[in-house]
Amino acid sequence: MRPTLSILLAAAVLASTPAFVSAQIAKPTAATVEAGSYKVETHHTLAEFTVNHFGFTDFFGVIPGATGTLTLNPKALAETQLDVSLPVDAISTTNSVLDGELKGAEWFDGAQFPTIHFVSTKVVRTGPAAAKIYGNVTLHGVTKPLVLDAHFHGAGVNPLDKAYTVGFDATGVLNRSDFGVAKYVPLVSDEVRLKITAAFEKTN
Numbered sequence: 432m433r434p435t436l437s438i439l440l441a442a443a444v445l446a447s448t449p450a451f452v453s454a455q456i457a458k459p460t461a462a463t464v465e466a467g468s469y470k471v472e473t474h475h476t477l478a479e480f481t482v483n484h485f486g487f488t489d490f491f492g493v494i495p496g497a498t499g500t501l502t503l504n505p506k507a508l509a510e511t512q513l514d515v516s517l518p519v520d521a522i523s524t525t526n527s528v529l530d531g532e533l534k535g536a537e538w539f540d541g542a543q544f545p546t547i548h549f550v551s552t553k554v555v556r557t558g559p560a561a562a563k564i565y566g567n568v569t570l571h572g573v574t575k576p577l578v579l580d581a582h583f584h585g586a587g588v589n590p591l592d593k594a595y596t597v598g599f600d601a602t603g604v605l606n607r608s609d610f611g612v613a614k615y616v617p618l619v620s621d622e623v624r625l626k627i628t629a630a631f632e633k634t635n
Contacts, residue, residue, distance in 0.1 A: 461583035462506075479492070480492055480625055481623065494523070509554055511562075514551070517547040557580075560583040575605070583599055589632075596632050601627040607623050
């Protein structure tokens with residue numbers, strides 16, 4: 432291809448690049464996030480859980496389909512309120528047989544306990560873009576304290592649906608036997624490591 436033609440084609444591609452591409456990389460600081468009420472943006476929120484399998488490997492699954500609300504004011508972070516639910520029926524490990532077992536009575540018992548529910552009780556800032564979220568999680572009909580280490584990821588107007596959106600990542604650890612889910616412990620680890628990516632859309 433002739434150099435002149437290559438330059439013209441490159442220029443044309445750059446000129447036609449949608450404006451939202453540049454918008455996607457804008458990352459305001461956590462302190463400038465808009466205060467208000469938010470709802471979970473379900474399609475871009477995902478919880479991952481990891482256990483050790485027989486000491487050989489770490490094995491993980493995911494739970495999509497989260498719903499819930501967030502009340503947020505970066506200038507009064509301690510007043511943050513988070514309420515999120517995950518549907519047990521959505522558990523996925525890419526192994527349909529295992530998925531069925533995990534949803535069954537010997538594990539999460541989705542028929543009797545269809546949701547995993549987390550409600551915050553306290554939020555403490557630990558850095559410019561980090562906080563500890565203290566709360567209670569209800570799993571398998573049992574409620575226990577859970578602490579999540581959360582990190583601000585980004586915020587801005589979604590270039591597709593035009594909703595003001597804020598995103599966070601969070602990690603935590605729980606022991607499943609505390610919730611009566613003890614099958615195969617300790618061959619399959621009691622400790623469950625949690626990794627969450629969550630998007631919230633402003634509603635007011």
